[in-house]
Amino acid sequence: MLLKNLRPVSKSHKGDETTDIRISDGIIKKIGSGLSAEKGEESHDFKGAYVSPGWMDMHVHLREPGFEHKETIKSGCAAAAFGGFTAVACMPNTKPATHTRDVVEFIIKKSESTPVHVHPIGCVTKDRKGESIAEMGDMKDGGAVAFSDDGDPVYDSQVMRVALEYSSMLGVPIINHEEDLELSRPGHMNEGRVSTRLGLDGTPGIAEEVMIARDILLAEYTGGHVHVAHISTRRGMELVREGKARGIKVTTEVCPHHFDLTDDEIERTKFNTNFKMHPPLRTQDDVDAMIEGLVDGTIDAICTDHAPHAIEEKEVEFIYAPNGILGLETAWAISNMRLFKTKKLDLQQLVEKLSDNPRSILNLDELKLEEGALANLTFFNTDEEWTFDLKNVRSKSKNSPYLDQKLTGRAVGIFNKGQLVLNELK
């Protein structure tokens, strides 16, 4: 297969040259300009789109098994491919919870027919109850890449200590949903000026920060690797920065909505539940801090916390609506608009956050854009204007704050598992 007129972006490509790529048997055979299709060879002209090592979203909820009315592995992978992701790591708050090897293997098996690699994250504790650690070793052998009780924190400090010690033996990170449940209770949005005006109980940033501080201290003490899930506050980011400076094994990720939107949106949209997620949208200062953290390397990865919920679950009173929004389909556009177009990050840095770093945190093979390497690729542009309207939602659910928004930059396709997927707008 011949892919024409692509601009490579990788550790060794800045995206300033146009070239062609020949792939056969799922391997990059040739990179060079002026290649022409051989007889019978399939060819596609990308007209100057960028190509990079395939992106990975290390924090998604695929909802299967158990909540197939929200999303299935198949529909979630379709959304991932549409967003330019060739791999996702999915959270274990399924039903049954992904807390045993058989559930891990079920998810992997189910994903085999999709063009996306699905890497399950197993539970830290049995049944996500926070009481005693799950069979991490067995799950790792079955294909789990990390452990988390996401949706809930690992609350008991002793359990967290044991989990970090045990997982460090396996060389796998613990991803913690950082939340002091007493301090955050019973919040429905960020505690701040807007929650005061709207009369909604707030979740203060401090509820996230005290848990981040605890986990960094525990990581330092145990030598374990803690990955701070979906960071959202300035002080939290600074704690991770300080932890890294001390040489502690702490990494973190941020969602596009946390470096794009603020809690003002809930007032502006008159309580639109598609702006309700956890952690909640914070303030402009926090948004600025997320971007600072991405720029200085404190924040390693861009993830989405893709969290599908059915229409009837979200179309309810604000305080009853579940937390969570879609993210896979719009992650690139928001990153492009907020980070690249504003010259905060260049394309190489963005690809690091979208591909190299998440893969490295989860101990997955490094992807290279060179002859002889596996063809695991994402194709994207930075100038296309498009609208994320209902007919272009690939997820089974529709709960996106970006619905009907004009966006700039789109992932136009992926190449993975030997197949080319082109994302056509409907």
Next chain:
Amino acid sequence: MSNTSAEYEFKQKHLLGLADYSAEDILYVLDQARSFREILDRPVPKVPTLRDKTIVNLFYENSTRTRLSFELAQKRMGADVVNFSASNSSAKKGESLKDTIRNISSMKIDMVVVRHESPGVPHFLTQCVDAAILNAGDGAHEHPTQALLDMFTMRQISSELKGRKIAIIGDISHSRVVRSNIIGLKKLGAEVVLCGPKTFMPVFVEDYGVNVSYDLDETLAWCDIAMALRIQLERQDRATELFPSLREYHERFGIKMGHLEKYPDFRIMHPGPINRGVEMESEVADSDRAVILDQVTNGVAVRMAVLYLLSGGTRV
């Protein structure tokens, strides 16, 4: 005497909160309410202005006086009224609010009066149906008719609210009454001090342009009107864990007869129901300095005015 200019036109379709109403809108409603207040003193306190209107009172939270007040206002204006309360209805069978309101609306409803524990429900209903929506309290967000009746009562004490010194005492965080009052009072130029334990103050409350005091004596010495808020004893999980005991609350923030003697000028309001011996001593509530029962009477008149205006009526 009218406070609004001749060119003024009332254009609101709903009453979701006072945040959406201008000072002129508020004054216009209060002026209209004065006419209805006079009607209430007539031997036959009825006007058939809503005779062709059907109104549903949708109460997802318990309420006695607000609901009675709305119902009386509606009946005195000849409206057809149906009542819906969550405790004995389809909500218990798991029907969504959206389905409930759309079903009710299909029976040809002109107006919906709604109370709900979730902020934003009145806004949500405007997206579900065409009827005029009146907020009778949404969580700790707004309770606009309460604030309107409070301001109406304050204007009976002194017709000009500009520069009036209003103290609001108690659980500010969990009060929808206080939010609507602050918004309305600031729009009309009053000065507002919030007084209560620090744990009852929401973050950034000073953004409203109000001052905060933790000293009841200082506050009562300053104010023209002191409005005490109800400590919501029924919300065991919330309000009551924010201060040590009712005894200590009453000691520090309860209005006592001694205050009335010491500070002879201020008047006392309370949105009810009162916890006697907590927010104030019984004798204070029953004293001639209190206008608490006037608030209740005025509530009917204010709600009549709001119903009238939102039903498409113009000047009475």
